[in-house]
Amino acid sequence: MPAKSYENILLIADPIESEKYLAQSLLSKNGSYLVIDPEGILEGQTSEKLKQEGYHVYICNVDDTKGFFYDYFRYYYYNIFHDEKTVLYLTGSDKIRNEKLIAEITLILDDILNGKMDLSQHLTLMVNDFGHLAGGINFPHKLSRIKGTQVSAILCTESLLPLQTEHYNPMLTDEILDSCNVITEK
Numbered sequence: 001m002p003a004k005s006y007e008n009i010l011l012i013a014d015p016i017e018s019e020k021y022l023a024q025s026l027l028s029k030n031g032s033y034l035v036i037d038p039e040g041i042l043e044g045q046t047s048e049k050l051k052q053e054g055y056h057v058y059i060c061n062v063d064d065t066k067g068f069f070y071d072y073f074r075y076y077y078y079n080i081f082h083d084e085k086t087v088l089y090l091t092g093s094d095k096i097r098n099e100k101l102i103a104e105i106t107l108i109l110d111d112i113l114n115g116k117m118d119l120s121q122h123l124t125l126m127v128n129d130f131g132h133l134a135g136g137i138n139f140p141h142k143l144s145r146i147k148g149t150q151v152s153a154i155l156c157t158e159s160l161l162p163l164q165t166e167h168y169n170p171m172l173t174d175e176i177l178d179s180c181n182v183i184t185e186k
Helices: 017-029 041-052 067-078 093-099 102-114 138-145 161-167 170-179
Strands: 008-013 032-036 054-061 085-089 124-126 151-157 181-185
Touching: 008 017, 017 041, 017 124, 017 151, 032 102, 041 054, 041 085, 067 102, 067 181, 085 093, 102 124, 102 138, 102 151, 124 170, 138 170, 161 170
Parallel strands: 008 151, 008 181, 032 085, 032 124, 054 085, 124 151
Antiparallel strands: none
């Protein structure tokens, strides 16, 4: 079942179930979306359908960007979420996996929370394969700050283990768990 608006979700499921859940959530058309989709699977499953529903669809292969992604985002995509019904897919597995894109997404969330980036409607951050992409020590703190705002997150992972051992420590993983409704589909 797709996520409800304004609710942070941590989905613990195998990749096929995660992709199915995220695709259903996207197609529920509940505002605008920033989708971190390393392999482009969600983009392939949903972008045409969303275009047909009147969405403004943008696709950015992060592997093709130069320099700090946050600067690239500010230059090319900063104002797209002023329009209603907008989705930005971030694809490109090499740079997303190797350069800790989540840490730079935290800066974008900061801009939204501090009123520097205006949104016309609710924005859902979707992260496919979060367990392998996590990074940025401030991200767990941002999750707790976005609760009850115009932003929510859906994070999908196969296991909590990489969060606790590779990316964060158990205390920061607990902060993620406290900030999200945890759904297990195994």
